[in-house]
Amino acid sequence: MTPNVNSDAGQGWRPNTPEKLFIGGSWIDSSSENRLDVISPVTEEKLFSYPEAGPMDIDRAVWAARDAFDNGPWPRMSPQERAVYLRKVADVITRRLDDIAHSWTLQVGAPIMLTKKLVGQNATLFNYYADLIETYGFVDERQRDDGGKARVVREPVGVCAAITPWNAPMVLLSYKIAGGLAAGCTFVAKPSPETPLEAYILAEAIEEAGLPAGVFNLVPAGREGGDYLVRHKGIDKVAFTGSTAAGKHIGAVCAERLARVSLELGGKSAAILLDDADFAKALPSIMVYSMPITGQVCFSLTRILVPESRKQEFIDLYVGAVKNIKVGDPFDPATQMGPLTMGRQRARVEGYIAAGRAEGAKIACGGGRPVGLDKGFYVEPTVFVDVESNMKIAQEEIFGPVVSIITFKDEEDAVRKANDSDYGLNASVFAADPERGYAVARRIRSGNVTVNGMIVDPKQPFGGFKQSGVGREGGPEGLDNYLEVKTIHFAG
Template sequence: MAIVQQSAVAIRESGIYIDGGWTSPSDHTLVDVENPATEEIIARVPAATSADVARAVTAARRAHDEGGWGRTTPAERREVLQRFAEIMDRRKDELVEMNVAECGSVRWFAEAGQVGGAIAHLRSTIDAMASFAWEQPSQPHFGNGIGQGLVVRESYGVVALISAYNFPLWLNMTKLAPALAAGCTVVLKPATTTPLEGLVLAEIGEEAGLPPGVLNVITGDRVPTQALVNHPDVDMVSFTGSDAVGTQIYQQAAASLKKVVLELGGKSANIVTEDADLDAVATEVVTHTIIQAGQGCSLLTRTLVHRSRQSELVEKIAAGLEAVRVGDPSDPATQMGPLISAAQRHKVEDMIAAGKEAGATLVTGGGRPAGLERGYFIEPTLFTDVENTMRIAREEIFGPVNVVIGFDTDDEAVALANDNPYGLSGAVHAHDPVRAYSIARRLRTGAVIINGGGGAFPDISMPFGGYKASGLGREYGAWGIDEYLQTKSIGWGVGRG
């Protein structure tokens, strides 16, 4: 892979990684990779074709069935993954620079969340492997003789991993780590706009000692995605992205009865009771509005507050958002960077316009920041006087936009929170932890944060996934490994005449 140094960022004119080596694609079409803060092209990667996908799947199939990766022991796989983590640690600075450049992450978050979080997830998976129940004996049973057996967990086979642009290294790793831990072989297809960190994983896997064909990385847009989902030798698909694309993948995979894990969108509600600590709530709301410029499916983007405290909380949130420094993500002082693309900014601006037209009150933001002529920046935005039926309250905006909705009773708050197509995350703030827990249990969502516990994202030691349109399956830790395993029962008779 050729690397040209420009500033602090490695600019890559790469091939695709198949069967343990870099290879030219069957078509010479290239896809530009853009720095969303500067609008400069920082790399060009191949647009893989169906023929390239077929080569990658064939390599993965051979590595699983003939190469023996699927028959390695958990201890052997764990050793390889430990080396993988050590190499990622060593290359952390490079990965941070790459994330800032291709994803627009502000530097502190690239270090702690994007790259640091990915490494932490890999190490969490390694730890989970040590105590995972890879096989369990059955209880002896008596009938026509004595019978006993063993329940074993085996790799699902060849899996297609298709990830989103907002947390490229993190999302790639939340799929790759458990898939490799389970003994699967992989074709990884990173997001079109943020492919570079996925390609680096191929380099790291090779150095860590992954046999040829175990990890294959292809780039491109819809063509390789559709080819992977439709390929008969792909046993499972794990996808992170929009619910619209997730639904298409689910429908296509059904034709061959592939297993599908989907981590999709969210419109998560943050319930704030009349006795909550509003300073803590305001800090949390601001954080969830600006992290990765609001491009996060589990972010708390609907603030449901008791009407007696609504005005006070809106004032505090607005003050926090107006103090946010938006700009160059490579500057350590910047608190919020750009959206990923011109198309995404256009979508967010359309949603802001829809909020105004529906009668919501724009408290702050809503435009493009002054002095930032290049880059896909938009101001942190807050709406109040929002009805739960408005588009800005129901649809995932994927930008730095938060909406405030009032309620009078806990029952009304729960009803408002659950009256949404999504169910990925949520939060409750209440002085009485018992009351907060009671509300949390009633929410139709995959995760709930009580009184700020757990920070901006779910704990990686706990399962992560959604209800309703937010997806299928669970990721993280032992729950993530479990998704990539089949269950086999082996029984035998003892003492038959």
């Protein structure tokens, strides 16, 4: 590993510390005296604190969203009218991209060179759904067998709670808000307590764009506040991104009153390199997506499946590249990997590294803390070899820079091992013949598969099979996620 800690690039940037809640179109004081702390993953010191929303604030936000949906203009506007507002939000977001990128790096520790590349997806989502709803078929005329007519209409599901995690705060919120607003829904957003800044930027963008009061409400809170929001009788749908354990809890709570729910959860994704794959061509995609944001991404390709006959060839290539990853100050444009986001996350990752050693897997590189980085939640990029599919490190989501290399005998064995997981979020298949890769992709039980690369496109649906979730975000399916279907029959 190459420590990279001497740059002060970006360190002069500081956020405006949030001090209000955004409810009913106004910035108001919290009713609670509790404050939440944001800790720097680089210095381990407090960056700032901000007010936590209490139950009274959440009630007020839900009823503001309820009134905006039941009595306000937003769901009654034409799709073309809503599209105008969505584009205005996109325009404001575009002006704030530097703020969004810096907020992401400051709170999460994601390298600035990466956050600046990715933040454009937020405006893309709002513009995409603005374009989509101008041509989307919200009303479908149908003929019945008895000669009568029916209209199948798609209407907004109602008031939605958007609960988002800390690893990619803005884009995961934008997926929900852009698609749901396009449908005509109203929202109460609860971001992760570790990363509030991007949600505040979105609230400011929505306010500046002039959306009606109560359409979007922001109530930052911890776990108890999130649970209170999920259980609230005024919420028609919960849209959640986060851990599978939390998703199961939210799903069970919503089932009690049959509230609608969509869940984008964990992953243990496989990259399959078939026996004819060009390893050199595959390497760039695998390098970018096996440990993105220090491995704290649900779709990371954390299991790399290689033919037994070419095992050492791939290990030499991949481990050589991993050893050259520049680890250090995330605000330095040359840094490729920053720290983990929280102390508890570092402890979790170190626990999995110990478990891998205990089960008999061997570390090809990494496994400790980078030399020269004594402060900050840093862990070396770590690669395990001699990993069996039933090992803990091959089965459980680590959410850190830890990758397992697993060998297979033939194509059947590769498919079996790729599917040997409770998760099914993402995968890649590398093959000399793209159609062979496609045939294998069809056999992988995963919501997303890329042949000869790794692609996440906000204009295409994203979501998981099995314990990786329920529902889809992005693409037309991300709009469908916020619509109910109603059939209206004409008699006589």
